[in-house]
Amino acid sequence: MREAGAGRVTLLDTGLRLEGHGDHGDLHVTAPRHLPIGLRGPRPSYTAGAEGRLAAFFDGDGSVLVIEAGREEAPPARLSAAHPHHGVAVPFVAAAGPRVAVSEAARAGERPSGVSLRDMAGAEVARSADCPSLHGVGRTGRVIAFGCADSVLLLDAASGAFSKLPYPPEAGARMVRNLEGGEDWRLLLGDFGPDAMAVLDPEAGTMRVIGLPARRLHFALGPARADTAFVLTEDGTLHAISTLDGTTRARVAATGRYALEGGAAVARPRLSAAGGLVAVSDPARGRVVLHDAGSLAPRRVLEPGGAPFDLRLVSLTGERH
Protein backbone atom coordinates (compact mmCIF):
# COMPACT_ATOMS: atom_id res chain seq x y z
CA MET A 1 0.00 0.00 0.00
CA ARG A 2 1.35 3.35 -1.12
CA GLU A 3 0.78 6.58 0.84
CA ALA A 4 2.35 9.31 -1.27
CA GLY A 5 1.75 12.21 1.12
CA ALA A 6 3.06 10.28 4.12
CA GLY A 7 6.11 9.15 2.12
CA ARG A 8 5.56 5.51 2.94
CA VAL A 9 5.15 2.15 1.25
CA THR A 10 3.96 -0.66 3.53
CA LEU A 11 3.36 -4.30 2.76
CA LEU A 12 0.38 -6.53 3.38
CA ASP A 13 0.58 -10.31 3.38
CA THR A 14 -2.71 -11.64 1.97
CA GLY A 15 -2.12 -14.98 3.71
CA LEU A 16 -2.24 -16.98 0.47
CA ARG A 17 0.88 -18.91 -0.48
CA LEU A 18 1.62 -21.58 -3.06
CA GLU A 19 4.48 -23.95 -2.24
CA GLY A 20 5.87 -25.42 -5.45
CA HIS A 21 6.59 -29.13 -5.72
CA GLY A 22 7.52 -29.42 -9.37
CA ASP A 23 4.41 -31.05 -10.83
CA HIS A 24 1.99 -29.33 -8.44
CA GLY A 25 1.75 -26.63 -5.79
CA ASP A 26 0.45 -26.92 -2.26
CA LEU A 27 -1.90 -24.13 -1.19
CA HIS A 28 -1.33 -22.65 2.26
CA VAL A 29 -3.96 -20.32 3.70
CA THR A 30 -3.23 -18.28 6.82
CA ALA A 31 -4.54 -15.08 8.39
CA PRO A 32 -3.50 -11.93 6.49
CA ARG A 33 -0.92 -9.69 8.13
CA HIS A 34 0.27 -6.09 8.04
CA LEU A 35 4.01 -6.64 7.78
CA PRO A 36 6.28 -4.54 10.02
CA ILE A 37 8.13 -3.15 6.99
CA GLY A 38 8.05 0.46 5.89
CA LEU A 39 9.90 1.79 2.87
CA ARG A 40 10.22 5.53 3.42
CA GLY A 41 11.05 8.30 0.99
CA PRO A 42 9.52 11.40 -0.60
CA ARG A 43 6.40 10.80 -2.74
CA PRO A 44 6.47 7.08 -3.49
CA SER A 45 4.83 6.59 -6.88
CA TYR A 46 5.41 3.04 -8.04
CA THR A 47 6.25 -0.41 -6.74
CA ALA A 48 6.94 -3.61 -8.67
CA GLY A 49 7.86 -7.08 -7.55
CA ALA A 50 9.41 -9.92 -9.51
CA GLU A 51 11.73 -12.86 -9.04
CA GLY A 52 12.08 -12.44 -5.31
CA ARG A 53 12.64 -8.68 -5.19
CA LEU A 54 10.39 -5.68 -4.71
CA ALA A 55 11.39 -2.16 -5.81
CA ALA A 56 9.75 1.13 -4.82
CA PHE A 57 10.41 4.35 -6.76
CA PHE A 58 10.17 7.72 -4.98
CA ASP A 59 9.35 10.69 -7.21
CA GLY A 60 10.55 13.25 -4.68
CA ASP A 61 14.24 12.41 -4.97
CA GLY A 62 14.44 9.72 -7.68
CA SER A 63 15.51 7.10 -5.17
CA VAL A 64 14.73 3.39 -5.43
CA LEU A 65 14.53 1.03 -2.45
CA VAL A 66 14.76 -2.72 -3.08
CA ILE A 67 13.96 -5.53 -0.64
CA GLU A 68 14.33 -9.28 -1.04
CA ALA A 69 11.71 -11.94 -0.32
CA GLY A 70 12.58 -13.76 2.87
CA ARG A 71 14.79 -10.87 3.98
CA GLU A 72 12.12 -8.18 4.03
CA GLU A 73 13.20 -6.84 7.42
CA ALA A 74 16.84 -6.37 6.38
CA PRO A 75 17.83 -2.81 5.36
CA PRO A 76 16.77 -2.24 1.74
CA ALA A 77 19.27 -1.71 -1.06
CA ARG A 78 19.23 1.92 -2.15
CA LEU A 79 19.65 2.97 -5.80
CA SER A 80 18.91 6.26 -7.52
CA ALA A 81 17.94 7.67 -10.89
CA ALA A 82 20.17 10.48 -12.10
CA HIS A 83 17.42 13.11 -11.48
CA PRO A 84 14.12 13.15 -9.56
CA HIS A 85 11.03 12.65 -11.74
CA HIS A 86 7.70 10.79 -11.88
CA GLY A 87 9.14 7.37 -12.55
CA VAL A 88 9.21 3.62 -12.22
CA ALA A 89 11.63 0.90 -11.14
CA VAL A 90 11.36 -2.78 -12.01
CA PRO A 91 13.53 -5.54 -10.52
CA PHE A 92 14.52 -8.52 -12.63
CA VAL A 93 17.20 -11.19 -12.88
CA ALA A 94 19.42 -11.04 -15.98
CA ALA A 95 21.95 -13.64 -17.05
CA ALA A 96 24.61 -11.43 -15.47
CA GLY A 97 22.80 -11.17 -12.13
CA PRO A 98 20.04 -9.16 -10.41
CA ARG A 99 19.23 -5.85 -12.01
CA VAL A 100 16.76 -2.97 -11.64
CA ALA A 101 15.36 -1.09 -14.63
CA VAL A 102 14.98 2.56 -13.59
CA SER A 103 13.32 5.34 -15.59
CA GLU A 104 15.57 8.33 -16.30
CA ALA A 105 14.83 11.99 -17.02
CA ALA A 106 17.18 14.49 -18.68
CA ARG A 107 16.61 17.05 -15.92
CA ALA A 108 14.93 17.16 -12.51
CA GLY A 109 11.14 17.27 -12.76
CA GLU A 110 11.00 16.51 -16.49
CA ARG A 111 9.12 13.55 -17.84
CA PRO A 112 11.36 10.50 -18.13
CA SER A 113 12.74 9.71 -21.58
CA GLY A 114 14.79 6.59 -21.06
CA VAL A 115 15.63 3.60 -18.90
CA SER A 116 18.87 2.69 -17.15
CA LEU A 117 19.74 -0.82 -16.01
CA ARG A 118 21.49 -0.84 -12.64
CA ASP A 119 23.10 -3.57 -10.59
CA MET A 120 22.24 -3.93 -6.92
CA ALA A 121 25.06 -1.57 -5.97
CA GLY A 122 23.44 1.13 -8.12
CA ALA A 123 26.04 1.14 -10.91
CA GLU A 124 24.63 1.76 -14.39
CA VAL A 125 25.36 -1.17 -16.73
CA ALA A 126 23.20 -0.24 -19.74
CA ARG A 127 20.80 2.47 -20.91
CA SER A 128 18.20 3.26 -23.54
CA ALA A 129 17.57 6.97 -24.04
CA ASP A 130 14.83 6.35 -26.60
CA CYS A 131 11.51 6.41 -24.74
CA PRO A 132 10.06 9.93 -24.86
CA SER A 133 7.41 10.69 -22.20
CA LEU A 134 7.84 7.26 -20.58
CA HIS A 135 4.76 6.20 -18.60
CA GLY A 136 3.60 2.77 -17.53
CA VAL A 137 5.34 -0.57 -17.37
CA GLY A 138 4.28 -4.21 -17.69
CA ARG A 139 5.90 -7.61 -17.95
CA THR A 140 5.15 -10.83 -19.81
CA GLY A 141 7.63 -13.69 -19.67
CA ARG A 142 11.13 -12.30 -20.03
CA VAL A 143 9.93 -9.07 -21.69
CA ILE A 144 9.51 -5.85 -19.69
CA ALA A 145 7.65 -3.13 -21.61
CA PHE A 146 7.50 0.65 -21.13
CA GLY A 147 4.97 3.00 -22.72
CA CYS A 148 6.59 5.80 -24.76
CA ALA A 149 5.18 8.65 -26.87
CA ASP A 150 6.18 7.01 -30.17
CA SER A 151 6.35 3.29 -29.36
CA VAL A 152 6.58 0.69 -26.65
CA LEU A 153 10.13 0.11 -25.43
CA LEU A 154 10.87 -3.59 -24.87
CA LEU A 155 13.58 -4.90 -22.56
CA ASP A 156 14.69 -8.52 -22.80
CA ALA A 157 15.21 -9.31 -19.12
CA ALA A 158 17.53 -12.22 -19.86
CA SER A 159 19.97 -10.42 -22.16
CA GLY A 160 19.39 -6.81 -21.12
CA ALA A 161 18.84 -5.85 -24.79
CA PHE A 162 16.38 -3.09 -25.74
CA SER A 163 14.13 -2.96 -28.81
CA LYS A 164 11.12 -0.90 -29.87
CA LEU A 165 7.64 -1.81 -31.04
CA PRO A 166 6.34 1.22 -32.98
CA TYR A 167 2.73 2.42 -32.95
CA PRO A 168 0.66 2.09 -36.13
CA PRO A 169 0.65 5.12 -38.47
CA GLU A 170 -2.90 6.10 -37.44
CA ALA A 171 -1.91 6.40 -33.76
CA GLY A 172 -1.77 10.19 -33.88
CA ALA A 173 -1.08 11.63 -30.42
CA ARG A 174 -2.19 8.47 -28.66
CA MET A 175 0.28 6.48 -26.58
CA VAL A 176 0.30 3.56 -24.19
CA ARG A 177 0.36 4.90 -20.63
CA ASN A 178 -0.49 1.81 -18.57
CA LEU A 179 0.35 -1.85 -19.21
CA GLU A 180 -0.60 -5.27 -17.84
CA GLY A 181 1.18 -8.47 -18.82
CA GLY A 182 -0.05 -12.04 -19.24
CA GLU A 183 1.51 -15.09 -17.65
CA ASP A 184 -0.17 -17.86 -19.67
CA TRP A 185 -0.17 -15.92 -22.95
CA ARG A 186 2.91 -13.88 -23.79
CA LEU A 187 1.10 -10.65 -24.47
CA LEU A 188 0.67 -7.17 -23.02
CA LEU A 189 -2.52 -5.16 -22.67
CA GLY A 190 -2.30 -1.37 -22.62
CA ASP A 191 -4.54 1.64 -22.79
CA PHE A 192 -4.25 3.64 -26.02
CA GLY A 193 -5.88 7.03 -25.82
CA PRO A 194 -9.18 7.50 -23.96
CA ASP A 195 -11.29 5.11 -26.03
CA ALA A 196 -9.07 2.30 -27.28
CA MET A 197 -6.96 -0.57 -26.01
CA ALA A 198 -3.76 -2.03 -27.42
CA VAL A 199 -2.72 -5.69 -27.38
CA LEU A 200 0.98 -6.25 -27.98
CA ASP A 201 2.70 -9.47 -28.98
CA PRO A 202 6.35 -8.73 -28.19
CA GLU A 203 7.66 -11.91 -29.85
CA ALA A 204 5.85 -11.25 -33.13
CA GLY A 205 6.45 -7.50 -32.88
CA THR A 206 2.79 -6.73 -33.52
CA MET A 207 0.23 -4.44 -31.95
CA ARG A 208 -3.57 -4.66 -32.31
CA VAL A 209 -5.70 -1.58 -31.54
CA ILE A 210 -9.20 -2.31 -30.21
CA GLY A 211 -11.70 0.56 -30.23
CA LEU A 212 -14.09 1.02 -27.30
CA PRO A 213 -17.68 2.32 -27.58
CA ALA A 214 -17.08 4.93 -24.86
CA ARG A 215 -14.24 6.42 -22.83
CA ARG A 216 -12.47 4.01 -20.50
CA LEU A 217 -12.60 4.30 -16.70
CA HIS A 218 -10.26 1.39 -15.94
CA PHE A 219 -9.03 -1.91 -17.30
CA ALA A 220 -7.63 -5.20 -15.99
CA LEU A 221 -6.06 -8.38 -17.22
CA GLY A 222 -6.21 -11.59 -15.21
CA PRO A 223 -2.53 -12.50 -15.50
CA ALA A 224 -3.12 -16.25 -15.37
CA ARG A 225 -5.91 -16.07 -18.01
CA ALA A 226 -4.67 -13.36 -20.31
CA ASP A 227 -6.88 -14.30 -23.25
CA THR A 228 -9.50 -11.83 -21.97
CA ALA A 229 -9.25 -8.11 -21.25
CA PHE A 230 -11.76 -6.47 -18.92
CA VAL A 231 -12.61 -2.83 -19.53
CA LEU A 232 -15.05 -0.56 -17.71
CA THR A 233 -16.33 2.40 -19.71
CA GLU A 234 -17.73 5.65 -18.32
CA ASP A 235 -21.31 4.60 -19.00
CA GLY A 236 -20.81 1.88 -16.36
CA THR A 237 -20.58 -1.02 -18.84
CA LEU A 238 -18.13 -3.85 -18.14
CA HIS A 239 -16.71 -5.39 -21.33
CA ALA A 240 -14.90 -8.72 -21.72
CA ILE A 241 -12.76 -8.52 -24.87
CA SER A 242 -10.68 -11.24 -26.45
CA THR A 243 -7.01 -10.26 -26.49
CA LEU A 244 -6.49 -12.89 -29.19
CA ASP A 245 -8.83 -11.52 -31.87
CA GLY A 246 -10.27 -8.28 -30.45
CA THR A 247 -13.89 -9.46 -30.37
CA THR A 248 -16.24 -8.65 -27.49
CA ARG A 249 -17.11 -11.83 -25.59
CA ALA A 250 -19.58 -10.35 -23.11
CA ARG A 251 -20.77 -7.06 -21.66
CA VAL A 252 -22.94 -6.13 -18.71
CA ALA A 253 -24.15 -3.00 -16.92
CA ALA A 254 -21.91 -2.97 -13.83
CA THR A 255 -22.11 0.50 -12.22
CA GLY A 256 -23.83 3.81 -12.67
CA ARG A 257 -22.31 6.48 -14.89
CA TYR A 258 -19.08 8.10 -13.66
CA ALA A 259 -17.28 11.15 -15.04
CA LEU A 260 -13.62 11.05 -15.94
CA GLU A 261 -13.05 14.64 -14.87
CA GLY A 262 -11.43 15.50 -11.54
CA GLY A 263 -8.08 13.74 -11.67
CA ALA A 264 -6.68 10.62 -10.08
CA ALA A 265 -7.62 11.59 -6.53
CA VAL A 266 -11.35 11.08 -7.22
CA ALA A 267 -12.85 7.72 -6.27
CA ARG A 268 -14.07 5.99 -9.44
CA PRO A 269 -14.79 2.34 -10.20
CA ARG A 270 -11.75 0.09 -10.49
CA LEU A 271 -11.33 -3.46 -11.76
CA SER A 272 -9.24 -6.42 -10.72
CA ALA A 273 -9.34 -9.91 -12.23
CA ALA A 274 -8.13 -13.23 -10.82
CA GLY A 275 -9.32 -16.78 -10.26
CA GLY A 276 -12.20 -16.69 -12.73
CA LEU A 277 -13.65 -13.53 -11.18
CA VAL A 278 -13.67 -9.83 -11.99
CA ALA A 279 -14.11 -7.43 -9.08
CA VAL A 280 -15.72 -4.06 -9.87
CA SER A 281 -15.82 -1.35 -7.22
CA ASP A 282 -18.68 1.15 -7.14
CA PRO A 283 -17.72 4.05 -4.84
CA ALA A 284 -21.12 5.76 -5.01
CA ARG A 285 -22.85 2.66 -3.65
CA GLY A 286 -20.05 1.60 -1.30
CA ARG A 287 -19.88 -1.87 -2.77
CA VAL A 288 -17.79 -4.29 -4.80
CA VAL A 289 -19.43 -6.77 -7.17
CA LEU A 290 -17.68 -10.01 -8.11
CA HIS A 291 -18.57 -11.00 -11.69
CA ASP A 292 -17.99 -14.33 -13.40
CA ALA A 293 -15.01 -13.77 -15.70
CA GLY A 294 -16.60 -15.77 -18.52
CA SER A 295 -20.20 -14.59 -18.65
CA LEU A 296 -19.75 -11.39 -16.59
CA ALA A 297 -22.85 -12.41 -14.61
CA PRO A 298 -22.77 -11.03 -11.05
CA ARG A 299 -21.77 -13.77 -8.62
CA ARG A 300 -21.58 -11.95 -5.30
CA VAL A 301 -22.09 -8.43 -3.93
CA LEU A 302 -19.74 -7.31 -1.16
CA GLU A 303 -20.69 -4.21 0.81
CA PRO A 304 -17.61 -2.90 2.62
CA GLY A 305 -19.21 0.57 2.80
CA GLY A 306 -17.38 3.87 2.49
CA ALA A 307 -16.16 4.75 -0.99
CA PRO A 308 -13.98 1.96 -2.39
CA PHE A 309 -10.94 3.66 -3.94
CA ASP A 310 -8.72 0.82 -5.12
CA LEU A 311 -8.85 -2.97 -5.03
CA ARG A 312 -6.89 -6.12 -5.78
CA LEU A 313 -8.37 -9.55 -6.19
CA VAL A 314 -5.89 -12.28 -5.23
CA SER A 315 -6.66 -15.92 -6.01
CA LEU A 316 -4.50 -19.02 -5.86
CA THR A 317 -5.33 -22.60 -6.80
CA GLY A 318 -3.34 -25.50 -5.41
CA GLU A 319 -3.56 -28.84 -3.73
CA ARG A 320 -4.45 -29.58 -0.15
CA HIS A 321 -3.39 -32.98 1.18
Place this chain on the structure above:
Amino acid sequence: MRLLLPLLLLAALPAAAETVTATRLVVTDHAAPTVRILAENGAELLRVTAAEPVRLQDGLHRG
Protein backbone atom coordinates in the same frame (compact mmCIF):
# COMPACT_ATOMS: atom_id res chain seq x y z
CA MET B 1 3.80 -64.39 -3.57
CA ARG B 2 3.69 -62.79 -7.02
CA LEU B 3 0.84 -60.49 -5.96
CA LEU B 4 2.49 -59.26 -2.81
CA LEU B 5 4.72 -56.51 -4.26
CA PRO B 6 1.95 -54.71 -6.25
CA LEU B 7 -0.29 -54.75 -3.21
CA LEU B 8 2.42 -53.23 -1.04
CA LEU B 9 3.07 -50.47 -3.60
CA LEU B 10 -0.58 -49.55 -3.75
CA ALA B 11 -0.74 -49.35 0.00
CA ALA B 12 2.18 -46.91 0.02
CA LEU B 13 0.46 -44.36 -2.25
CA PRO B 14 -0.71 -41.20 -0.45
CA ALA B 15 -4.36 -40.26 -0.37
CA ALA B 16 -5.48 -38.21 -3.38
CA ALA B 17 -4.95 -34.47 -2.93
CA GLU B 18 -7.86 -32.07 -3.21
CA THR B 19 -7.52 -29.13 -5.61
CA VAL B 20 -8.76 -25.96 -3.94
CA THR B 21 -8.92 -22.25 -4.76
CA ALA B 22 -8.64 -19.47 -2.19
CA THR B 23 -9.59 -15.90 -3.05
CA ARG B 24 -9.18 -12.66 -1.13
CA LEU B 25 -10.07 -9.07 -1.93
CA VAL B 26 -7.94 -6.14 -0.85
CA VAL B 27 -9.96 -2.91 -0.91
CA THR B 28 -9.11 0.64 0.16
CA ASP B 29 -11.56 3.30 1.27
CA HIS B 30 -11.48 6.93 0.11
CA ALA B 31 -14.02 8.17 2.66
CA ALA B 32 -12.21 6.90 5.77
CA PRO B 33 -8.71 5.94 4.66
CA THR B 34 -8.28 2.27 5.43
CA VAL B 35 -7.13 -0.91 3.74
CA ARG B 36 -9.15 -4.04 4.34
CA ILE B 37 -8.62 -7.64 3.31
CA LEU B 38 -11.88 -9.52 2.80
CA ALA B 39 -12.64 -13.18 2.29
CA GLU B 40 -14.59 -14.09 -0.86
CA ASN B 41 -17.79 -14.09 1.22
CA GLY B 42 -17.11 -10.52 2.33
CA ALA B 43 -15.93 -11.33 5.87
CA GLU B 44 -13.35 -8.82 7.05
CA LEU B 45 -10.03 -10.52 7.86
CA LEU B 46 -7.77 -7.49 8.37
CA ARG B 47 -8.18 -3.72 8.66
CA VAL B 48 -5.31 -1.21 8.53
CA THR B 49 -5.79 2.53 9.07
CA ALA B 50 -3.95 4.74 6.57
CA ALA B 51 -2.90 8.39 6.59
CA GLU B 52 -4.58 9.11 3.25
CA PRO B 53 -6.59 7.29 0.53
CA VAL B 54 -4.36 4.46 -0.59
CA ARG B 55 -3.52 3.06 -4.01
CA LEU B 56 -2.50 -0.59 -4.15
CA GLN B 57 0.22 -2.18 -6.21
CA ASP B 58 1.24 -5.77 -6.70
CA GLY B 59 3.97 -7.04 -4.47
CA LEU B 60 6.35 -9.96 -4.55
CA HIS B 61 3.83 -12.54 -5.70
CA ARG B 62 0.72 -12.31 -7.82
CA GLY B 63 -2.50 -14.25 -7.60
